[in-house]
Amino acid sequence: MADFNGVDFLRLDELLSEEERMARDTVRGFVSREFLPLIQEHIRRDGSFPMELVPRMAELGVFGTNLEGYGCAGMNNVAYGLVMQELERGDSGLRSFASVQGSLVMYPIYSYGSDAQKDRWLPALAAGKAIGCFGLTEPDFGSFAQGMRTKAERRGGSWILNGTKRWITNGSIADVSVVWARTEEGIRGFLVEKGARGFETLDIKGKFSLRGSITSELYLTDVEVPDQSRLAKAEGMKAPLSCLTQARYGISWGAIGAAMACYQEVVDYTKERMVQGGFLAAKQLTQEKLATMLTEITKAQLLCLRLGRLKDEGKLHHTMVSMAKRNNVNAALEIARAARDLLGANGIVDDYQSMRHMVNLETVRTYEGTHDIHTLILGEHITGMRAF
Numbered sequence: 001m002a003d004f005n006g007v008d009f010l011r012l013d014e015l016l017s018e019e020e021r022m023a024r025d026t027v028r029g030f031v032s033r034e035f036l037p038l039i040q041e042h043i044r045r046d047g048s049f050p051m052e053l054v055p056r057m058a059e060l061g062v063f064g065t066n067l068e069g070y071g072c073a074g075m076n077n078v079a080y081g082l083v084m085q086e087l088e089r090g091d092s093g094l095r096s097f098a099s100v101q102g103s104l105v106m107y108p109i110y111s112y113g114s115d116a117q118k119d120r121w122l123p124a125l126a127a128g129k130a131i132g133c134f135g136l137t138e139p140d141f142g143s144f145a146q147g148m149r150t151k152a153e154r155r156g157g158s159w160i161l162n163g164t165k166r167w168i169t170n171g172s173i174a175d176v177s178v179v180w181a182r183t184e185e186g187i188r189g190f191l192v193e194k195g196a197r198g199f200e201t202l203d204i205k206g207k208f209s210l211r212g213s214i215t216s217e218l219y220l221t222d223v224e225v226p227d228q229s230r231l232a233k234a235e236g237m238k239a240p241l242s243c244l245t246q247a248r249y250g251i252s253w254g255a256i257g258a259a260m261a262c263y264q265e266v267v268d269y270t271k272e273r274m275v276q277g278g279f280l281a282a283k284q285l286t287q288e289k290l291a292t293m294l295t296e297i298t299k300a301q302l303l304c305l306r307l308g309r310l311k312d313e314g315k316l317h318h319t320m321v322s323m324a325k326r327n328n329v330n331a332a333l334e335i336a337r338a339a340r341d342l343l344g345a346n347g348i349v350d351d352y353q354s355m356r357h358m359v360n361l362e363t364v365r366t367y368e369g370t371h372d373i374h375t376l377i378l379g380e381h382i383t384g385m386r387a388f
């Protein structure tokens with residue numbers, strides 16, 4: 001596989017600090033040299049993730065990149081975004097692993113947990129010695145997660161949890177599951193530990209998409225969780241939604257990585273592929289597709305860079321993240337589809353990456369707020385009228 005040098009039409013590198021570029025380039029090298037040689041085998045084996053890379057990912061600081069203390073890298077949000085971009089240049093499953101661990105497990109413990117919970121879990125999660133998952137979605141409640149049926153009832157100094165969570169990334173390998181449940185006072189978050197009595201998991205098989213990632217169902221039957229394992233500062237749906245805003249921010253950057261991988265692959269390919277006596281790259285129809293790809297990647301980069309700077313200044317609004325997630329994932333999916341098309345028959349085999357990115361991006365379009373839901377969030381922002 002050719003070296004990857006990034007796509008930087010508008011010289012945006014000049015707007016990055018040395019630390020930001022270094023974070024990006026380090027992860028870029030890891031993805032090229034250590035991740036990509038393994039991915040084909042894992043994709044062929046449905047639902048397997050190269051767990052042997054977890055210590056190395058921890059060493060590179062990709063778990064909780066933008067959190068301070070507890071062994072986290074403490075980088076700014078642009079560096080964090082660039083790290084997510086590079087991971088997803090490898091595979092959406094690789095970025096999902098880091099997004100869940102950092103934004104959906106470490107962030108809620110960091111923001112809503114007690115000191116004891118932080119001391120216990122954050123260093124282990126940052127070091128990749130513990131794995132976490134985030135259980136919000138249920139079989140009957142995805143976009144409308146607040147309708148959840150999973151219940152937590154107080155019994156003395158404990159809580160009894162009952163319910164089912166579905167589509168949970170890393171569910172079966174998690175040492176700690178952040179489980180969101182309905183209580184008499186509203187939605188609350190609980191840290192459920194691996195091996196808790198009445199807690200079982202089952203992996204979902206037969207996925208066409210995100211095959212290099214573990215996706216599970218969580219079953220909770222009278223699981224007893226001490227009150228010390230509740231995220232005491234998390235009250236109502238705004239707590240899980242705040243975690244999702246963190247993850248969606250990373251996804252907006254990640255989608256650029258997937259798009260860049262497809263773009264580079266197809267530029268290289270069309271410059272060598274001969275059709276009707278000429279290079280495929282020399283055909284006008286091809287050039288129109290490549291010009292659109294480069295333009296969309298550049299627009300996505302601009303969106304993310306501005307978003308990252310606003311996030312660092314504390315001026316980010318969740319609707320801005322909705323715009324970026326919606327736009328960038330859609331653009332990346334269109335680019336992956338066009339790249340797969342230009343690769344012809346070769347594009348359907350796993351010697352080429354574009355189709356893998358394309359099917360992964362179908363999941364990315366659906367999770368963390370579907371494309372439609374982000375449309376409706378923006379619609380509400382524009383009109384003041386909620387349509388969902």
Ligand SMILES: Cc1cc2nc3c(=O)[nH]c(=O)nc-3n(C[C@H](O)[C@H](O)[C@H](O)COP(=O)(O)OP(=O)(O)OC[C@H]3O[C@@H](n4cnc5c(N)ncnc54)[C@H](O)[C@@H]3O)c2cc1C
Pocket residue numbers: 100134135136137139140141142143144166167168169170209210215363366367368369370371372373387388
């Ligand atoms: C591989 C994978 C990993 C995942 N990982 C996690 C995880 O780690 N943790 C977790 O909690 N969840 C996870 N999810 C779940 C994901 O967040 C949900 O799938 C997502 O929220 C969509 O919910 P749903 O699948 O129930 O679709 P639905 O909500 O049923 O949506 C189906 C369709 O209806 C549309 N729709 C929904 N509501 C409206 C409306 N009001 N108006 C118009 N159209 C509407 C949607 O846009 C979509 O097109 C994962 C999903 C996948 C596929």
